[in-house]
Amino acid sequence: MVEYIEFGDIFNIAGVQNFAHGCNCAGAMGKGIAVQFKERFPEMFIKYKALCSENKFNLGDVFDYKYENGIVFNLATQRSWRTKAEIHAVKHALRGMLDIAEKNSITEIALPKIGAGLGGLDWGDVKNLIEEEAKKHPQISLHIVLNFKNQPLLNSL
Template identity: 30%
Template sequence: MPTVLRCVNVCRRLYTLNQLTAQVLYSPLSMSSELQKPDNTDKSAEDSWSLNYVTGNLFSCPKDEALAHCISEDCRMGAGIAVMFKQKFRGVEELKEQKKLPGQCAVLKRDGRFIYYLITKKKASQKPTYDSLRLSLEDMKLHCVKNGVTKISVPRIGCGLDRLEWPRVSEILEQVFKHTNISITVYSLPVKAETTVMKENMRR
């Protein structure tokens, strides 16, 4: 009997030893596998946002991209690139009916894409603030996320007749959109062409 018990005990020890060995050998692999799993998941949306620059006519952008620019609450659009938006997309009464205030964003839908009107001031004769621009961009972002908009083309918003500074505006754009998958393309006309357009569309 003692011999049999000794054999049983030896077998038990060997079995326990094998279990411990298996844990040592395979646990790191398992942990490594678990640690690597996040790398195989989809990248965070903030990695896919972008701010791009193009020299050219804003209205030549791809037809599947949304457009955005700044206007006043009164929807006058009597100067600068706003005149071209009004001529091309009309809808002034439709915009007014939305009753948007400074810091909000009015929207038209034309030919399957959205046209965003960032309300950055109360009257056309006033100047916007960086805060009102930021708030209107936040409002536009909410609409974009809700409606699956991932591409927007814009002029240098707030930096024409409204006299905001682009370095700060571009920083606001990054702060607002960096946690999204929305790409923004900024269109700028060559200096001479821009000067001509601005003169032609001066406020009457």
């Protein structure tokens, strides 16, 4: 199931302790929601940066970071912060995330419009891909925040 939340904060959805976001493969989390992930999970950022510097985090990969209350899914959607996200990488990473979630009995994941913000992809294309992949895992609910609180509406539904 996919739930779209027009305005909100992925970190403040009742009952949700697992989060996902699109990342680059260069070890940078300096803009957008990635900054919030870096600040909330500093140990995750250190491990992510190390994976990138060792070329062990590539397009389409998933770095699942377990923290005390859940898992953060770092989805490798773009090569660097200077390049756009790649739709095939989003698809592969989503599949990997959903497979990991299923194996770990995770039923709720909150995420932003991966690949469609700073990643530059068309939200309609990404939305269709998410819905297609989510149908294969009906026991997992994806809560997608379309716009962060206090920000203007950006390419909604």
